[in-house]
Amino acid sequence: MNPTRDPMLVVVGASAGGMAALKELVAQFPPDFPAPVFIVNHMGAHTTGEALVKVLNESSSLTCAHGHHEEVFKSGHIYLAPSDQHMLIVKRKILITKVARENRSRPAIDPLFRSAAVAYSNRVIGIILTGYLDDGTSGMRAIKRCGGVCIAQDPEDAAYPDMPQSVIANVGADYCLPVAEMGALLTDLVTRELPENEPVPEDIVIEAKIAQRVLSDLPSVEALGEQVPFNCPDCGGVLWQMADGKLLRYRCHTGHAFTSSALLAQQSVKIEETLWVALRMFEERQNLLVTMSKTEDKDNTSSVSQRAKDSQVHIDRIRAMLKATDKDSQSVEMA
Numbered sequence: 001m002n003p004t005r006d007p008m009l010v011v012v013g014a015s016a017g018g019m020a021a022l023k024e025l026v027a028q029f030p031p032d033f034p035a036p037v038f039i040v041n042h043m044g045a046h047t048t049g050e051a052l053v054k055v056l057n058e059s060s061s062l063t064c065a066h067g068h069h070e071e072v073f074k075s076g077h078i079y080l081a082p083s084d085q086h087m088l089i090v091k092r093k094i095l096i097t098k099v100a101r102e103n104r105s106r107p108a109i110d111p112l113f114r115s116a117a118v119a120y121s122n123r124v125i126g127i128i129l130t131g132y133l134d135d136g137t138s139g140m141r142a143i144k145r146c147g148g149v150c151i152a153q154d155p156e157d158a159a160y161p162d163m164p165q166s167v168i169a170n171v172g173a174d175y176c177l178p179v180a181e182m183g184a185l186l187t188d189l190v191t192r193e194l195p196e197n198e199p200v201p202e203d204i205v206i207e208a209k210i211a212q213r214v215l216s217d218l219p220s221v222e223a224l225g226e227q228v229p230f231n232c233p234d235c236g237g238v239l240w241q242m243a244d245g246k247l248l249r250y251r252c253h254t255g256h257a258f259t260s261s262a263l264l265a266q267q268s269v270k271i272e273e274t275l276w277v278a279l280r281m282f283e284e285r286q287n288l289l290v291t292m293s294k295t296e297d298k299d300n301t302s303s304v305s306q307r308a309k310d311s312q313v314h315i316d317r318i319r320a321m322l323k324a325t326d327k328d329s330q331s332v333e334m335a
Contacts, residue, residue: 006197007075008035008123008190009089011116013109013139015042015131017159019052021179022129026060026078028183033062035125035190037078038089038116040109042131045084053080069096081107088115088211099213100255101234103135103262110257111211113139118208121197122147125189127182130158134166134259138244141171142207147198149189151175151182170247203242210255221253232256233266272325279318286311 014022018041029037039056043049049066056064056078064078067087071094073079079094081087086107088095095115102108109128113136116124126143128136130153144150150173155161157178167173175185206220225242232239232252239250248260258266289308293301 006120006123008125008194009116009120010035010037010125010127010186010190011089011113011143012037012039012127012129013041013113013131013136013163014039014129015105015109015133015135015160015163017130018042019055020159021153022052023055023059024179025127025129025182026056026062026064028180028186029060029062030187031061032076033187033190034075036073036075037062038067038073038081038087038094038112039078040081040087040107040112042105042107042109042135043083045106047083049080049083056080067094067096069094081112083107086111086211088112088208089119090115090212091119095212097211097213099211100252100257102211102257103133103259104266105135109136110139110142111208114142114204115208115211117142117146117148118200118205120148121200122194123197124148125151125186127151127153128164128167129153129179130160131163132160133162133261133265134170134247135262136163137166137170137247137259138249140167141245141247142204144171145204146200149174151177151185153182154178170245207251207257210251213255218253221251224251225249233263233270239263268325272322275318275322275325279315279322282311282315282318286315 022041041052053064053066062076062078064080066082067079072092073094082096084106086097088097088111102110113126124143126140126148128140140150150171152164152167152173154176155165158164168176203224206223221240225240228239228241230239234256235252235254237252237254239252242249250263251257286308289304293304
């Protein structure tokens with residue numbers, strides 16, 4: 001890496017079906033690939049990500065490892081975001097943070113892409129692979145606005161086409177192709193001569209600083225959008241609506257961020273949780289009333305029995321609502 005010139009960076013985002021796509025992608029990198037590669041693959045907080053590190057090391061001639069906080073990155077290495085933490089990029093270094101989730105995910109793709117765009121402007125190549133919903137779309141737009149390159153997996157090649165389709169529809173891809181054809185393209189792109197870095201828009205800088213936990217105050221969020229009359233489903237805080245091109249997004253002042261589809265999905269999760277709590281409380285109430293009806297004197301038995309029947313009406317309604325939302329819940333879990 002030439003210390004007098006900013007390097008090219010490759011940032012990659014994947015979700016459902018990501019292991020197979022990433023394995024195919026990294027297998028195409030030559031041993032002397034002249035750029036660092038940073039990967040976010042959505043994973044649960046309970047997983048370690050070691051299985052993916054092992055698969056990528058077995059598949060690629062490059063060394064793959066989890067990124068570490070304040071690690072100086074090197075060309076020809078692959079850095080994978082660790083479980084339950086965001087991976088960000090600043091000049092020459094990696095930052096690992098455990099701030100608020102974005103799009104219901106940690107690690108999330110948008111913070112990585114956005115931080116790369118702020119730090120390296122037009123020297124960033126972004127790749128979106130298979131996955132549900134639209135994490136990565138806002139980050140890819142930040143890359144495009146800073147002069148970087150946008151690559152989307154051909155949706156017909158993706159096991160789950162939502163994420164690349166969202167990028168194509170909301171950002172516009174410079175290249176849309178199957179994973180099998182990305183290696184040759186990347187080898188060409190990272191060796192191209194580029195003009196000087198372009199200025200970074202202020203809103204992208206603000207969001208990148210929020211992900212670093214440098215900013216988490218009301219004026220910062222108010223500079224990004226307008227307050228709306230509903231709340232963050234994760235913390236209960238007020239949300240601000242941001243227009244990001246054709247994409248609607250929302251932020252709270254503690255740092256949670258959502259696209260409209262991610263917000264809707266998280267609201268569905270919270271609604272289901274609330275319904276289960278309500279069902280438990282009504283069933284407990286009914287059980288207590290039934291017990292009381294067996295011990296109360298005859299004058300009160302009729303009233304208590306009626307209240308138990310009323311509780312059963314509410315129980316039946318809540319069960320019906322839970323059945324009606326079951327399909328939505330299953331799709332949210334897969335995302």
